[in-house]
Amino acid sequence: MTNSSPGGSQHYAHIVVGAGIIGLSTAFKLVDLGADPSSVAVIDPAPVSGASFVAGGMLAPVAEVQYKQEPLYPLMVASKNLYDDLLQRLGEKTSLSTGHRTESTFVVGADRADARHLTELTEHQHGHGMEVQRLPLRQARKAEWGLSPQLSGVVEIPGDHQVNPRMYCAALLDALRNMGVAILGERVDSIEDGAVATDAATHTADMVYLCNGLGAGQVKGWYEGEKSPLKLRPVRGDMLRLRVPEGMEPPVGRVIRGFVEDRPVYIIPRTDGTIAVGATSREDARRGPAVDGVYTLLRDAIRIVPGIQECEFIEAITGERPGTPDDLPYLGKIGEKLVISTGYFRHGILLSALGATVGAALGMGQPVHTLEPEIDLASCAPLRHA
Structure with missing residues (x-):
């Protein structure tokens, strides 16, 4: 359950930083894996206003291949394979359309x-x-x-299809609200040992998920030194x-x-x-x-x-x-209370299903059994460029 303090601070089991498609999908997947919706919060001062608002929305692991980016291929295929189930589960929680189309x-x-x-x-x-x-x-x-x-x-x-990112994210937001997930319109400044300091309060969590795209490189506190280890451009x-x-x-x-x-x-x-x-x-x-x-x-x-x-x-x-420098995402767990999920480059819509599935499983302490093909997530280690 959510606990409030007089200063406006609250405690959650899970705090997701960022309300683009990665953060919203991760929050949805947390509830799907069994998290109490009232124990989940998404923090973003302007939901769905970044890259997700402008994206094309193609679920295209085949058409998106580019030479010398072979390590991305299995990630894209695995994420596309997760989408049908994710769309079905989302449809059970909202009446809003995702703009999903399945023409070749x-x-x-x-x-x-x-x-x-x-x-x-x-x-x-x-x-x-x-x-x-x-x-x-x-x-x-x-x-x-x-x-x-x-x-x-x-x-x-x-097999290459599409969703409408604006409609899809609106459906995710609607589903999260319907389920009772908190959406907090605050700006996150720092994260340290489960404490999330915003421009309005300091909230605490058992697990924090850093999913706010380029903004992840500006969030301080969770790393040592003056510069973020996330090399985002x-x-x-x-x-x-x-x-x-x-x-x-x-x-x-x-x-x-x-x-x-x-x-x-x-x-x-x-x-x-x-x-x-x-x-x-x-x-x-x-x-x-x-x-x-x-x-x-x-x-x-x-x-x-x-x-x-x-x-x-x-x-x-x-x-x-x-x-990122190698165009692979930053996806992994850092310490005991932080999951990093950002750096999805041109493939954020397609890879959101993978990012949500893996990120939520890591935060819940559950194994990932649903990736096909199997993925070696070591290539996505968040600190590989530190």
Whole structure:
């Protein structure tokens, strides 16, 4: 149960720092594993306002593979395998939609060089046992009439799906509130031996979960020395949101990912009638949408799906993903009272199921039996770059 003191401080069995998709999923999984909901608190001054608010939301362990990031592959596959059960359990606790869609993903190439890139990527995916199949353009355009007839190649990935991150996080928040989990709108300054100091009070916990993305690098107290051992960097990405006009047939009915002159682009139709177009990846000083990024995304999306230009422009937004030196997350237990779960780079939505499952199990002192394939979590050790 939750205990209150006159100064506003409270004691919980579990305190989750961060109300993005990692923190919310971790709190949900704690209750799923048997934690008393009234003994769980999530602390964040602005829930779902960081990278999760801007993310694409693709559950795409196959399409997301990149050369020289092979250690990420089993993590992505294992997390995707956890999602169906997580979505089902979430649906039992909230009536809100997650925007989950299960149409297969098409990956396309714009010109001959892009077609070659697509072929090489497909060979790489096949080499790692992933399901990808080449489609004739004519067949692909029967399924997706909005595709340009000038495309040079198409492959289909049956198992790559999507959620709408804003809707998904709203559903998680609603479920947690329905179950009785406390959501505290405070800013965490430090964590030390289960004491969580915020701008409003100092709360105590049997176990603390540091899940607040880039902000985790600013939380003091839990480590020795002046600098945080978490080497997090902001990897910014521009995202566009469009609306399909009333009465117009959507130009796409599934996720379309593409290469245009070797530049990646994706087009994501949502269940709410909007379309997301993304995403750039840059490490520069521009905190807002980059002009070159917005221009390139629109140009490349229209080249792949010309009907995009008939849509209404809603917004251009920029997210800051928490990257690590090796692009693997920080996921593990530190001492007796702290679990670290951050640094998910470009894959926070996809890897949230893995992060929540592992993080909650570590905090509850329970073994993780549900990872397939089995994962050696030593590669994700939070102090490996200290």
